[in-house]
Amino acid sequence: MPPSGGKEVRMIDKLNEYAHLVIEVGLNVQKGQEVVINSPVDCAFFARLCARAAYDVGARRVHMQWRDDEISREYWLKAEDTVFDEVLPWDVERNLTLAKKNAAFLNISASNPENLKGVDPKRLERASKANNQANKEYYTMLMNSDFPWCVASIPIPSWAMKVFPGVPEEEAMDKLWNAIFDAVRIENCGGAVDRWRKHCAFLDEKSKKLNELNFKSLHYTNSIGTDLTIELPEGHVWGAGSEFSKTGIEFVANMPTEEVFTAPKRDGVNGKVVATKPLVIDGNIVKDFYMIFKDGKIVKAHAEEGEEYLLNAIKEDENACMLGEVALVQYDSPISNSGILFYNTLFDENASCHLAFGAAYPSCLKGGTELSEEELLAKGINCSTQHCDFMVGSKDLSIIGTTHDGKNIPVFVDGNFAL
Amino acid sequence: MPPSGGKEVRMIDKLNEYAHLVIEVGLNVQKGQEVVINSPVDCAFFARLCARAAYDVGARRVHMQWRDDEISREYWLKAEDTVFDEVLPWDVERNLTLAKKNAAFLNISASNPENLKGVDPKRLERASKANNQANKEYYTMLMNSDFPWCVASIPIPSWAMKVFPGVPEEEAMDKLWNAIFDAVRIENCGGAVDRWRKHCAFLDEKSKKLNELNFKSLHYTNSIGTDLTIELPEGHVWGAGSEFSKTGIEFVANMPTEEVFTAPKRDGVNGKVVATKPLVIDGNIVKDFYMIFKDGKIVKAHAEEGEEYLLNAIKEDENACMLGEVALVQYDSPISNSGILFYNTLFDENASCHLAFGAAYPSCLKGGTELSEEELLAKGINCSTQHCDFMVGSKDLSIIGTTHDGKNIPVFVDGNFAL
Numbered sequence: 001m002p003p004s005g006g007k008e009v010r011m012i013d014k015l016n017e018y019a020h021l022v023i024e025v026g027l028n029v030q031k032g033q034e035v036v037i038n039s040p041v042d043c044a045f046f047a048r049l050c051a052r053a054a055y056d057v058g059a060r061r062v063h064m065q066w067r068d069d070e071i072s073r074e075y076w077l078k079a080e081d082t083v084f085d086e087v088l089p090w091d092v093e094r095n096l097t098l099a100k101k102n103a104a105f106l107n108i109s110a111s112n113p114e115n116l117k118g119v120d121p122k123r124l125e126r127a128s129k130a131n132n133q134a135n136k137e138y139y140t141m142l143m144n145s146d147f148p149w150c151v152a153s154i155p156i157p158s159w160a161m162k163v164f165p166g167v168p169e170e171e172a173m174d175k176l177w178n179a180i181f182d183a184v185r186i187e188n189c190g191g192a193v194d195r196w197r198k199h200c201a202f203l204d205e206k207s208k209k210l211n212e213l214n215f216k217s218l219h220y221t222n223s224i225g226t227d228l229t230i231e232l233p234e235g236h237v238w239g240a241g242s243e244f245s246k247t248g249i250e251f252v253a254n255m256p257t258e259e260v261f262t263a264p265k266r267d268g269v270n271g272k273v274v275a276t277k278p279l280v281i282d283g284n285i286v287k288d289f290y291m292i293f294k295d296g297k298i299v300k301a302h303a304e305e306g307e308e309y310l311l312n313a314i315k316e317d318e319n320a321c322m323l324g325e326v327a328l329v330q331y332d333s334p335i336s337n338s339g340i341l342f343y344n345t346l347f348d349e350n351a352s353c354h355l356a357f358g359a360a361y362p363s364c365l366k367g368g369t370e371l372s373e374e375e376l377l378a379k380g381i382n383c384s385t386q387h388c389d390f391m392v393g394s395k396d397l398s399i400i401g402t403t404h405d406g407k408n409i410p411v412f413v414d415g416n417f418a419l
Numbered sequence: 420m421p422p423s424g425g426k427e428v429r430m431i432d433k434l435n436e437y438a439h440l441v442i443e444v445g446l447n448v449q450k451g452q453e454v455v456i457n458s459p460v461d462c463a464f465f466a467r468l469c470a471r472a473a474y475d476v477g478a479r480r481v482h483m484q485w486r487d488d489e490i491s492r493e494y495w496l497k498a499e500d501t502v503f504d505e506v507l508p509w510d511v512e513r514n515l516t517l518a519k520k521n522a523a524f525l526n527i528s529a530s531n532p533e534n535l536k537g538v539d540p541k542r543l544e545r546a547s548k549a550n551n552q553a554n555k556e557y558y559t560m561l562m563n564s565d566f567p568w569c570v571a572s573i574p575i576p577s578w579a580m581k582v583f584p585g586v587p588e589e590e591a592m593d594k595l596w597n598a599i600f601d602a603v604r605i606e607n608c609g610g611a612v613d614r615w616r617k618h619c620a621f622l623d624e625k626s627k628k629l630n631e632l633n634f635k636s637l638h639y640t641n642s643i644g645t646d647l648t649i650e651l652p653e654g655h656v657w658g659a660g661s662e663f664s665k666t667g668i669e670f671v672a673n674m675p676t677e678e679v680f681t682a683p684k685r686d687g688v689n690g691k692v693v694a695t696k697p698l699v700i701d702g703n704i705v706k707d708f709y710m711i712f713k714d715g716k717i718v719k720a721h722a723e724e725g726e727e728y729l730l731n732a733i734k735e736d737e738n739a740c741m742l743g744e745v746a747l748v749q750y751d752s753p754i755s756n757s758g759i760l761f762y763n764t765l766f767d768e769n770a771s772c773h774l775a776f777g778a779a780y781p782s783c784l785k786g787g788t789e790l791s792e793e794e795l796l797a798k799g800i801n802c803s804t805q806h807c808d809f810m811v812g813s814k815d816l817s818i819i820g821t822t823h824d825g826k827n828i829p830v831f832v833d834g835n836f837a838l
Binding site (some may be wrong): 032041042044047048051052055061062063064068071075078082083088089093094 | 451460461463466467470471474478479480481482483485486487489490493494497498499501502507508509510512513516
């Protein structure tokens, strides 16, 4: 619910600007294009603004896909056990058909981080496997950026109360609204689209520099136990900010985005990495965890809280235990400086250097989007139905890049870019 | 939104009782059965209670189908013109697959009665035709009671403000909540399930009497111009209250329900009938209308307001211009006595004798659910993708029944049952 009272007029202006930002910069909806909006029912007031913004720029049709935390929780707890191996064929057909029509997919991400606490992890694991298998073609298209997609967020009370515990609901909601508006560059005076264009250009600079350096490997160390070497494959590409769909539409997949990212060499990761923020997996919090890699594979993972959800995620398929993404975010960056732990990867990953186990983005390899799964794997690019980001940035993080001619160049010093 | 403040505790009890009533008496959900809940996003708090109630009685899985007035309106006004001849195949597949699995379908009916005011009627007509054609098998199963289904309502502000104009939104919502609770027999002390069982038994008595009399025809007259003769087909059956699905599950298709109904002989309707309440068709109000019938067909229809929506509905297919339902409701009945015009057929038809143009319920003919469309038509039972109820009851309505041996028996005198 948007804050009410005296702020209402300004709030509706900000919400409208946000909706237009998401539709025009995030998805970059084209005249005649179909649009899919996936939204919690509690975010209907914002989903409506997005739908309207999409029609304003000439969307052919907006398809709504609604969901609800509370009814989901009932489902996971109380549905007959046999349903968790099933997939509803009409859901698969809808996503795939619309993806093939080059629809633009918006996901409004807003959930209680502990919504599925107490749910049998086996149910989540079985459903996830069934779902990923049935939707493989769609997910491959998504990872390949075949169509434009965007994830953006607005607050809901259950989430806001977790981020700002101990304050009244209304205050928590106000604080989370403000934090999100800050993160997505909505101010009081319009102009967010321009600010986003500038921001994307800034991130682009960083990725250009990293592409020129063409590192052979990165070595991560800090004082809490991280000591990890990540080799980068030949032909890797650093990306950032916006990207282009197969049909040539420039879009921004995450709002906010602060990262510069590429794909690691899947069998070239060795050492230990200690997570620096909790993570929400399948509606459960995973906390205080580390992983040990040998020749690319996670050979040990331990979490003080929620370990079973982490282990489930790592074994989702045979390649889920290998890295698919290496992303650099300054410790001294806007979202990080807010000091807020969002319990939502969209924000937390943009406040911290992070890695992801599971699939790589094929666009992180020169010509990668034209390759088959077998060809990608042969070139060291991981393929999986999993893609799970986790945060590893810290105030004292050091990353040393080693070039192909053996030079060691500091990439990160004390948590920030040193290039 | 449920009324808040001091009434909250009692309100949540009433809402829970209502949800259980709808699930246990309306749908009569069985252990292991799938359930579909079709709900506006603004009614999520009640849909959640219904989902929970369904799981409480052992539903295998609850499928949510959400919709939203505001986004619908955007769609009808702004989507590309070509979409209105299209049907989304995944929607068709979902309904048909679940119907064939004998799922129970709940529709939470709550809409702004004028939601589609200003929409091009041609769009509504085209979409309705495309939709009815694609979903024909599903609609036939529904009219045949192959699976249990139920329509029930809760207030939303746009609707409440139309029913109670000129009062503040909160008061209008309170009034509509109270009117609906009265209509569905939710009091302050529990016991609604028992009250419903008794009510269904009472309606059953009336239908038994009418079945014994086995009228050849009914003659409607009143002082505002109605003078209509409706022949009843051989083997017609009056139904009321609950009915049985093909798999033997007793369910109540409408909550509230006050009617006793049967099918007319489709080519045996002659004369003029004047509507006594407005009607909402496709999100538009149709007001002050009459129809003239000749040998079953509507040969003239005129409305002072919204005539085009009425005419569209009547010509939806070749049989939409013939009657499919004759229903008797006392003028002196609870909903009618409330004096409220609900602008929602679920309530208004249960406050008044009504007719429907379009499809008949095959269960209104002995053995009718086993017959094909051709066989039903041959026996005088109308088949159509349309089924539109309209109200004809008035304080001075007279209905004389004529038996097969020529006796004239008053069925209604001064708007009420005379049997």
